[in-house]
Amino acid sequence: MKRRHISTILAIAVSFALFFWLAIPFAMAVMWSMVDPGHPWSYPDILPPKLSFERWRVVWETTSLPTAMLNSYTLAPVAGICTLLLAAPTAYAFGREEFRGKAIAQVVILIPLVLPGFVTAVFFASLLLSLGIFEKYPAVLLGHIVLYMPYAVRILSVSFSQVQDDVVNAARDLGASPFEVFRAAYFPVLKPGIFAAFLIVFVLSIEEFAIAFIVGVPDFTTIPTILFSYLGFEFVRTNAAVVALILVVPNVILMLVLERLLQSANPASVSGKG
């Protein structure tokens, strides 16, 4: 009973912390984005004196936000899917096969994570030029895939290693086709890993700046490149708030969808002797 008590208190404390951490900045962003240009929000007002959608209209009409949204909102899911598909074979090998140099390979594949994004971006841009890839969209997409592959490989390797040999064998033994084997033995165990990896790649891709900026300059825009343009020397908090909110919308939707999907997921493993 005592323990239950403590965990309840902890849960409430964490909820409060998360609330202050996430909800307050979010609420601030919403208010900043709705400050009317004619009535600035300044000390000591607790709330903006007048709310309007004027800032939203300005940002929408004076920047290339519509194209940027299209770019960002399609880049993220496509990068997510491509990264997962490309990571799967490597993750399978790491999770289910034994081979020479596996331990080293597992470390090597993490190297992109320790390089600063701008370093990668600068050299990636020149690599693309020498490869003759001038099309901006696929170039940035490729950049995101390469950059976030380590996360996907890492997460999926763990998932693959949790698939039990015996369960795979059981499916085959009962006459299942490769597709049915995947559906019965692999997918239920991989599902949380697939969702987690997709979510991470999606979120990182949506807010990625370095590659999108360096590779895409000057004509290719994503939401973060617009956002950063408001955060430079001409710091425009109200417009930045508008763009930041647009940036976060798909993340929230995706979180809700995945949450729903994971809830319907069944327990992934079963206890047993052996």
Place this chain on the structure above:
Amino acid sequence: MGLEIENVGVRFGSFEALRSVNLTVDDGAFVTLLGPSGCGKTTLLNVIAGFLKPTSGTVRMDGMDISDTRPEARDTAMCFQSYALFPHLSVRENVAFGPRQKKVPKNEIVQRVSKLLDQMGLDIHAEKLPNALSGGQQQRVALARALAVAPGIVLFDEPLSNLDAKLRDQVRTEIRALQREVGFTAVYVTHDQAEALAMSDEVFLLNKGVVEQSGAPREIYFRPRTSFVADFIGAANLHVGKIKDGAMATPFGPLGVRGADALNKTVCWRPEVVRLGGDLQGAVTASAFQGGHLDLFVSAGDQTVRLQVPGSHEFDVGDEVSFGLDPENVVVLADEGHVDA
């Protein structure tokens, strides 16, 4: 479906899990693989099912070499030691999985599955997920799932290990009855020697990756060839010594043996072949009343033997007891063996 295994060897790196296994199972026979933990029983089943490619040797089913046939194309079904149930499928869906893959007509699947669930006492759990079941219930699901595909050969890997004694007896009888009715060939792995003796047409005793002895249960029990077999199955009394003129000298007295003179031999006899009164003598060190019979532990010198006498007798610790054996019942073993003091 008949099964032949010829010189099958399996290596894991430098470790030889199976050295050279030979065994032949007739169509419709019920055979058990018996042996200590780690002797390679599961490995052998994995080879038969096709999950593991043997390093050497061949596997034939009905005379056809199937060494290169994939598991999904083999007419076998395995009841896994680890159960290996599909965690996201209900009990009913687990059992129906096999027939569904084999495109059995829908209404037949429904019938077959319900019947098996009934037989295994799982009907009230049919809609649960495996995680919601006890170990013994999961084990019965694994059993039902393997039987549902109605294969030519069923491979049982210790399928009753997690059931209580009463349920084990009941399910064991069900399995045997079903096997007689349907006529599948059964390869049945167990740790439990009583189960092996009770169920099988033939017992294969595995030790360190080879078949140490095979034969009908009675033959294995009464005519063990090596001290390992004698010791592993049932209780055995072993003596090592010199055989001269049809007798071996033991601390209990001269033991009559049917065997040629030899210097260093091991002989073996079962506790229940003894009769009270005879040339052998020792002191009772312990006795245990078992209802129908009485287990007596009798010592002389540095050796102890175990006797089984009718339950109507009574002995106290320290009593002298004399007993005799028919030389017929004393088996001369092939190896030199050892005696556990």
